[in-house]
Amino acid sequence: MFPITSWSFILDGIFLSVFSYNRFREYGRTSNYVTGQYFFASFYVSIAFFIYGLPSLITDDLKILPVFAGIALVTNAIGFTYFFLIPLNGWLRPRTYILAKYGLFLFVATLAAVLIIIPPMTSFNAGIIHWRFGPIVGILAAIQMDIAFMLNIILLRTHFYHLKQLSVLNAILLIITFTLAGLGGTYQYVGDSYPLLVLSSISLCVGIGAIFFSVIRGGIARLFNQ
DSSP states (O other), rough: OOOHHHHHHHHHHHHHHHHHHHHHHHHHHHHHHHHHHHHHHHHHHHHHHHHHHHHHHHHOOOOTTHHOOOHHHHHHHHHHHHHHHHHHHHHSOOHHHHHHHHHHHHHHHHHHHHHSSEEEEEOTTTTEOOOOHHHHHHHHHHHHHHHHHHHHHHHHHHHGGGSSSSHHHHHHHHHHHHHHHHHHHEEEEEEEEHHHHHHHHHHHHHHHHHHHHHHHHHHHHHHHHH
16 A cells, blocks of 8 residues: 555655755845744754654554654654744743743653653554554644644734735745644644545645745746846
8 A cells, every 4th residue: 555644744844845945045144033943943844754754664663663753743843843933032022032942842852751651552554654642742742833833824924914025925825834734733643534644644745835835936936037
């Protein structure tokens, strides 16, 4: 059976890596804080996608795969922490922001500790991986991701009408990414229905594909404007 989950997550990793590299280059040019945070966030999440997807192409050992699933979840949580910090930097006072930063990374460490105590019960079913994280880990990870994405959508909408035409489209695509990736990612954390896991994998791909399209579109636009 074709490993749907594995290849869809690898594709997600490739799409997000392109965006991450784009943010890295832009950060090197401008040293803009938000751009740097987007780089770190997308870098860690893209690495997590590869950790989720690649091992299952090499082995179907259900003693090994939960270990990689746990590592991927923690790596994801680090990335979501950077997404979380983007709006908080503009909304909180410096001292409060530092406390929030330490608190968020402490949350990641707590997730890692709980994963050691309650590892996921990962299994395969006709090409789909059922991650089966413990309810505490799955719910907490989903809440962190969803709040981080929601805050970024609010931030983008706040600045939406002040953006130039190209940036408006990029902002819309980024909102699509946060929305669809949030929906798909949430179900991957907490759900176990085969059809809905397939749909959530598609939602992730389409969402992350939106921001990949934004990067490619920007590169083409710059090429024709030279």
